[in-house]
Amino acid sequence: LKLDNAMFQNNGPIISGNAKVVLERRYLRKNDQGDPIETPTDMFRRVAHHVAQAEMRYGGSETAAEMEAIFYSMMTEFRFLPNSPTLMNAGRRLGQLAACFVLPVEDSMEGIFDALKHAAIIHKSGGGTGFSFSRLRPKNSRVGTTGGVASGPVSFMKVFNTATEQVKQGGTRRGANMAILRVDHPDILEFIQCKEKDSDLNNFNISVGITDAFMDALKKGSDYDLIDPREKRITKKLSSIEVFDTLVYHAWKNGDPGIVFLDRINRDNPTPALGEIESTNPCGEQPLLPMESCNLGSVNLAKFVMEKEGAAVIDFEGLSQTIYHAIRFLDDVIDMSLYPIPEIERMVKGNRKIGLGVMGFADMLYQLEIPYNSEKGIETAETLMKFFQDTAHDASRALAETRGTFENFEQSVYKDREGCAYRNATTTTIAPTGTLSIIAGCSSGIEPLFALSFTRTIMDNDEMIEVNPVFEATARTRGFYSLELMKMIARKGGIQGLGNIPEDVKRVFVTAHDITPEWHVRMQAAFQKYTDNAVSKTVNLHRNAEVADVIKVYNLAYDLGCKGVTIYRDGSKDRQVLSVNKNE
Ligand code: UDP
Numbered sequence: 001l002k003l004d005n006a007m008f009q010n011n012g013p014i015i016s017g018n019a020k021v022v023l024e025r026r027y028l029r030k031n032d033q034g035d036p037i038e039t040p041t042d043m044f045r046r047v048a049h050h051v052a053q054a055e056m057r058y059g060g061s062e063t064a065a066e067m068e069a070i071f072y073s074m075m076t077e078f079r080f081l082p083n084s085p086t087l088m089n090a091g092r093r094l095g096q097l098a099a100c101f102v103l104p105v106e107d108s109m110e111g112i113f114d115a116l117k118h119a120a121i122i123h124k125s126g127g128g129t130g131f132s133f134s135r136l137r138p139k140n141s142r143v144g145t146t147g148g149v150a151s152g153p154v155s156f157m158k159v160f161n162t163a164t165e166q167v168k169q170g171g172t173r174r175g176a177n178m179a180i181l182r183v184d185h186p187d188i189l190e191f192i193q194c195k196e197k198d199s200d201l202n203n204f205n206i207s208v209g210i211t212d213a214f215m216d217a218l219k220k221g222s223d224y225d226l227i228d229p230r231e232k233r234i235t236k237k238l239s240s241i242e243v244f245d246t247l248v249y250h251a252w253k254n255g256d257p258g259i260v261f262l263d264r265i266n267r268d269n270p271t272p273a274l275g276e277i278e279s280t281n282p283c284g285e286q287p288l289l290p291m292e293s294c295n296l297g298s299v300n301l302a303k304f305v306m307e308k309e310g311a312a313v314i315d316f317e318g319l320s321q322t323i324y325h326a327i328r329f330l331d332d333v334i335d336m337s338l339y340p341i342p343e344i345e346r347m348v349k350g351n352r353k354i355g356l357g358v359m360g361f362a363d364m365l366y367q368l369e370i371p372y373n374s375e376k377g378i379e380t381a382e383t384l385m386k387f388f389q390d391t392a393h394d395a396s397r398a399l400a401e402t403r404g405t406f407e408n409f410e411q412s413v414y415k416d417r418e419g420c421a422y423r424n425a426t427t428t429t430i431a432p433t434g435t436l437s438i439i440a441g442c443s444s445g446i447e448p449l450f451a452l453s454f455t456r457t458i459m460d461n462d463e464m465i466e467v468n469p470v471f472e473a474t475a476r477t478r479g480f481y482s483l484e485l486m487k488m489i490a491r492k493g494g495i496q497g498l499g500n501i502p503e504d505v506k507r508v509f510v511t512a513h514d515i516t517p518e519w520h521v522r523m524q525a526a527f528q529k530y531t532d533n534a535v536s537k538t539v540n541l542h543r544n545a546e547v548a549d550v551i552k553v554y555n556l557a558y559d560l561g562c563k564g565v566t567i568y569r570d571g572s573k574d575r576q577v578l579s580v581n582k583n584e
Pocket of ligand 1: 082083084085099100101126127128129173174175176281282283284285431432433434435436437
């Protein structure tokens with residue numbers, strides 16, 4: 001790139017060992033031999049330069065250069081990162097910058113295989129795909145043209161799963177899928193059980209699309225109707241309690257299926273005139289219309305704590321500035337992205353949905369000395385996210401003043417609402433930030449930390465203890481730091497029950513398993529209250545949690561206004577990525 005260092009406020013990011021490995025494997029440009037030919041600094045320059053080119057059409061080259069420098073420093077200081085496909089593909093041949101897509105699956109052979117083809121193209125570029133299989137006729141119903149019988153949604157999901165398996169070998173990263181089936185589809189029981197064996201449908205997350213009618217039936221303990229989507233007729237009735245019990249049992253057993261509250265999601269659909277929302281992206285945080293895609297970005301809250309009169313407080317002013325720039329960045333991404341198919345380009349440019357969210361929330365709470373599982377923790381989340389959402393809306397409205405509202409604005413729910421002339425149909429989403437948080441070196445999304453210290457095996461099987469920096473600083477100032485203690489904590493994950501640590505420290509430095517499911521759900525609901533789209537969150541349960549605990553979680557999530565819920569009971573999957581040895 002032609003720009004010299006003097007234009008930028010710093011000389012490049014400080015990258016941790018883990019982040020370096022991740023970036024080298026998947027993000028940096030490589031030569032034919034597979035060796036990286038750019039540094040992380042080059043990568044951020046490539047992204048900042050490419051995205052800022054959108055500014056040329058709104059403000060000319062001077063504005064573009066100015067915004068490029070701002071984008072670069074905001075990323076290299078890890079205050080903000082865009083979703084992975086933007087980091088990987090901006091300014092490169094693939095050029096596809098969004099993480100989330102939803103594709104329609106029509107009830108015809110052509111429709112099904114069109115969706116499969118589009119999914120393959122999207123996976124190749126690092127995007128994830130969500131599908132509703134609810135439009136497909138049920139298993140064993142008649143196929144008009146052949147006189148044969150239909151094989152039903154679950155059998156087609158297996159075709160999608162196999163295709164994903166093959167594409168992921170050559171793509172930028174693992175293709176992820178979400179399959180949703182409405183609870184009133186005649187094949188719902190088969191769907192609920194389809195991931196029974198761990199290896200089945202391994203490239204899919206599955207969620208049952210729960211309706212208000214179903215929840216009403218469940219509250220009354222009555223039967224509800226199953227409807228054939230093609231013939232639009234009631235095929236039979238099922239007991240809502242039996243279906244719910246089966247669902248909950250399977251979620252308890254191995255984490256799948258999750259649930260999404262479809263009617264609630266559609267009450268927040270900003271453009272109902274353009275269609276109904278049937279599905280979300282793979283991790284559930286982004287409900288979208290069929291053929292819509294959305295690019296996400298996350299602000300690292302760990303960078304927005306400052307000292308005021310000797311106390312740690314949230315830096316709202318700094319946060320506000322970063323939110324304005326991040327919203328502008330994401331709006332620019334829409335213009336600069338290449339789209340896998342023309343229909344998607346039309347939908348995306350018509351609604352201009354973006355999803356700005358947060359990561360490093362648990363880090364922020366540690367710094368503020370506020371326990372995640374406390375009333376104060378919930379209050380902090382609500383105050384913070386309300387501010388975040390209001391500012392994001394202000395930023396989108398400010399963009400509309402110079403760039404115009406989104407094309408479909410006149411067909412949106414905002415057209416008659418005062419003060420809602422936005423550039424973007426949605427602005428906020430809380431993503432899991434699985435890789436972004438590694439790159440930025442912060443806690444992921446709004447999740448609590450999994451462990452305060454852990455053992456990492458490095459070359460020659462040497463073991464190294466990595467301690468959360470805020471916890472380490474506290475341990476040192478409070479005088480209880482020792483390597484032995486850190487090693488013990490690495491074996492246990494948390495510090496509850498350890499004798500030689502002060503009570504107030506134990507209260508603040510909680511980890512995922514110290515937090516009861518109720519607090520997990522309440523935190524998700526606190527963020528959902530001020531998020532346009534949805535919130536990615538896993539409700540962790542202890543290994544010995546019972547089915548009744550899962551029922552409580554699902555009911556609470558519904559009552560508190562969540563748009564969906566995903567649970568994970570420790571040890572319920574054969575291969576668990578993160579695990580803490582509880583036997584010590
Ligand atoms: N995603 C995907 N494959 C992956 C990880 C993520 O397709 O291996 C998509 C998926 O739609 C998910 C979204 O990216 O919901 C955001 O995930 P995350 O925030 O973890 O991604 P990051 O930007 O941190 O890589």
